[in-house]
Each structure stands twice: as structure tokens, then as C-alpha cells.
Amino acid sequence: DQDSCAYDPENDADGDSVCGDVDSCTYDAENDSDDDSTCGDLDSCPYDAENDADADSVCGDIDSCQYDGENDADADTVCGDVDSCRWDAENDADGDGVCGNVDSCAYDAENDADVDGTCGNLDSCAYDAENDADGDNVCGDVDSCQYDAENDSDADGVCGDIDSCEYDAENDMDSDVICGDVDSCQYDADNDADSDGICGDVDSCAADTLNDYDSDNVCADQDVCPFAVENDADSDSLCANSHCLDSRQLECSDYSFGLGSKSGLCVAHGVCNLCSCDCDDECRDRCPGDAENDIDSDGVCGDIDSCPYDAENDSDNDFLCNNNDACPDDAENDADSDSLCAPIDSCAYDTENDVDSDLICGNVDSCAYDAENDADEDDLCGDQDTCQYDAENDADSDSICGNVDSCPYDAENDHDDDFVCGNVDSCPNDAENDSDDDLLCNNLEDCPYDAENDADVDELCGNVDSCPYDAANDFDSD
Secondary structure (H helix, E strand, O other): OOOOOOOOOOOOOOOOOOOHHHOOOOOOOOOOOOOOOOOOOOOOOOOOOOOOOOOOOOOHHHOOOOOOOOOOOOOOOOOHHHOOOOOOOOOOOOOOOOOHHHOOOOOOOOOOOOOOOOOOOOOOOOOOOOOOOOOOOOOHHHOOOOOOOOOOOOOOOOOHHHOOOOOOOOOOOOOOOOOHHHOOOOOOOOOOOOOOOOOOOOOOOOOOOOOOOOOOOOOOOOOOOOOOOOOOOOOOOOOOOOOOOEOOOOOHHHHOOOOOOOOOOOOOOOOOOOEOOOOOOOOOOOOOOOOOOOOOOOOOOHHHOOOOOOOOOOOOOOOOOHHHOOOOOOOOOOOOOOOOOHHHOOOOOOOOOOOOOOOOOHHHOOOOOOOOOOOOOOOOOOOOOOOOOOOOOOOOOOOOOHHHOOOOOOOOOOOOOOOOOHHHOOOOOOOOOOOOOOOOOHHHOOOOOOOOOOOOOOOOOHHHOOOOOOOOOOOOOO
């Protein structure tokens, strides 16, 4: 009557005032305080119902990150189980969706956009892979001339690295391969060709050193008569000089008419202008109104010659001078345009010259392309007639013309091979033509050799029926 736990020999061993015989946890005074069905004396984590859920050997009741086995590995105060970047303390600092621990450029959201091996946060030119190649402190992606440090110094819209004349905005305007900034005559490709000290672009006579000696407003390089004000009125290169000047580079006295050793050779040597004084007598004009001086040698000067280039003066009287007349002896000038003039054109009005060789010129040939001239007389010329020897043009439409068709009116051409064409064959599909004469073609009857067609209806044709009129065929065999 003094035993507090009459049925517990250990008398409440855990001292929880619950006798062992009725205590759910005999040796656990807190009786499974975490309610995980494991008594505290046997529970590795008596105050953690999940018993170290993250298996990091730290019970949940004292574990700063009870579901993170690494306990906030990146020390960013965010447990790994809810940390978007569990090994990146800055949690994707550049916000590019790639955690810093696996991000090649942890602080560059574009991850080296220009692919130059330098992350944007450290790259002086984040969008220029060559990092200001021309060293002008302007990155290539915004540099108008990324390979020209002076950025088109001549402002001609062409960067210096590809500008043939980087300091000449007009880029060698005169195309003399000398840039304007170093060209003595930047608008004169010949650079004062006549060496008169005046650049060609402002020189009234750019190729004439004497600058229009005869003052006729025509420079010597273009003046056929540099010493004649009227400039050879008939343009025959024989000048009526009003001035004269002999070249100092030639011994012009040698050409003095009747006196010099080269007298009479002024024209032959082409020195009429170079020695205009000493050659004056020789270089006079035979036909003053004819620049070519009767070029056709018909004794009539060109200015009064109806055909100045035709010595025969329009021999066929077609109002075309022979030099312009494709057919000088054909007044109709190749009427059929076949490049053969009438005297040698066998068919003067037929461009193809009897193309079918039937000795009838095309202009009068009823069938210009049919040498036989509609041989079958079907009003279709042979070149357009599919059956040129068949007047009916394949009457049976079997693609065989009648003249070579064994059966011209039978499209099947004696289909039954009985040598009788279908159009006259009483049985066109029966080679024996109703062999039993019963007015039924063999291909249409069951008994082709029985005129009565199985008279006793015993399904045996009469020609092979032992009793042609006995359906039972001698039933009693007598």
C-alpha cells in the first residue's frame, strides 16, 4: 500500500509520474516530445519530428537550414532548398538566368556579347570584338569608321582605311592617280599637258601651247587649220592660211616649193601645218568647195557631184548612189530582202528562193514549202498535211495514212486477221466469218460450228453431240 507503481518493478524509471506499465515511453520522461512515434531514449533527434530531414547530421530543431543538407552552401542566408542559386552567394548578380557559379561572365548579363573573350563588365568595348581596332577611343559598334583612327578626315563618306585618297574629299577628281591634296592641277588629269603654266581645267586651250594663235576660238589641237581664221571652209585639211608659222623643230626650208630638197612632199609627209609658210604653194585646194577633192575621181568636185562617192553616179537610176546602194545594178534593191540582188536572184520576189525546189518561186507557188504541190489534191499543202499522199487524211483515224493503210476505212485494220477489212467484214471480230452460217458471228455464239446452236439444249453443240436432237443422249444406251 506504499508502492506508487504497484505493477512497475522500476517504479517510473524516467520519473515522468507515469508508471512504466502504462507509460508509452518507459525511459523517456518527455514521452516522444516531437511526436514522431520514436521515444526520446531511442530517437536520434528527440526534438525533430522529421529526424534530420536533410541528412546533414544536424537535427531540425537546431538546424539553421533543416531541408538543406549543405546548410546554405553559398552563405547568402538563403537555404539551398529555396535558393534559386544555391551555390551563388549573389544569386545570379547579372540577372541573365545563369547562376554565378556556372556563368562564364557572372557580372555580364549578355555574357561577352561581342565574343572577344572579355566579359562586358570588364570590356572597354562590350559590343566590339576588336575593342576599338583603330585606337580612336570610339568602339567599333558605334564608330562610323572602325578601322580609321581619323574617322574619314576628308569627310567624303569613305573611311580612310578604304579611301584611295584619305585627305582628298573629291578622291582624285581628275582621275590622274594623284590625290587632290598633292596634285598641282587637281581638276586636270593631264596636269597642264601643254606646259603653258595653266592647268587644263582653267586653260582655254588645254592642249595648245600657243593658245589659239590665229584667234579663231578654236584651239590648235582641235583646229585643222591653226593658222587660218576661216579654218578650211571645205574641211579638206588643206588650209587657206591667214597666218603662217614654220616649226622650229623641222627644217621647213627643205619643203620650200621649187627650191627645197623635199619640195612637193609636204602633203606626203604631213607637214602642211608644221611648215605652213614654206608649204603654202603645195598645200592649196584643188576643189575649194569639196573637202575630199573629187574623192570618186569622176572629174566632178564633190560640192556639185550628185553622187560624190560614186564614180558611176547611180548606175541603176534608183536615186541611190552606188556607195549607198546595196544593189547598185538592181533598181528595186533586192525587192524580196534575201540579200541577193535581182541580176543574180533566181526568184527576185521570193525571200526563200524556191525553198521547196520545185522550180516555182514562192511568190507564185500555191504550196511554197511543198515540192509536190499538194500531191493528194486535198487542198492541204504537204508541209501542213499529216497524210500528204492520202486525200482523205487517215479516214479511219488509226494514225496510218490511207496510202499505206491495208484497211483505210477500218480503224482496227482487220482485227480478226481474215484478210477482210472490218468496214466490209460481216463478222469483223470472227476470222471464220460465221462458220456455221447461222447468221451469228462465232465470237457472239456458244456453238460456232452448229447452225442449230444445240437444238436439244443439252449444252453439247450439235457438231460434237452424238444425239443432236436428244437431250438425254440415248439415255438407255441402246
